[in-house]
Amino acid sequence: MTTRLPSSTTSRLSTAPSSIKPRQLSHLHAQLAQLSANLADLENLLRMTSVQAESVRGLGAFHGGLFMAASKVLGEETIAGGQKGDK
Template sequence: MSNVPRPQTSTSSRLSTVPSQKPRQLSHLQAQLAQLTANMADLENLMRTTAFQAQKIRGLGGYAGGMFMAASKVLGEETVRGGDANSNAAQTGESRDRKP
């Protein structure tokens, strides 16, 4: 036999407490399962709402990106044209309105 000490509780006292606690434990587990089920239903609704909102935000992102690209094209061309004319005029000492 091994030299491992055994617990001092008797088998009869352990068996007598288990049946009295079993209905309480089962009712506690049942309450926890009901709470878990309710939380899972809430999570499902929130996930559905989040997925819907993500699709709408993606659409808004497309619109905003299109606006930025359009603004960049319009303002970029004017800036490039104006910037080139101003930098050339500054280098040569001429104004933009004069023709070379």
């Protein structure tokens, strides 16, 4: 059995500019200004993050080089120490 909801005779509020109150417009304008400011802040933060990511990448490469050099030096000392112990 199908039930039908009674049709509503109340009309929906129009979203036409003539029915929007000036207070609502000023509120929307303030929200848009805040959103625009937040987007500008986000853009600056993303730019700074990009610069910092490049610096971290360079730092990682530098550390990798130090680890490889230390490994080579310590490896040579281990080999040299092992050869001295054999003699």
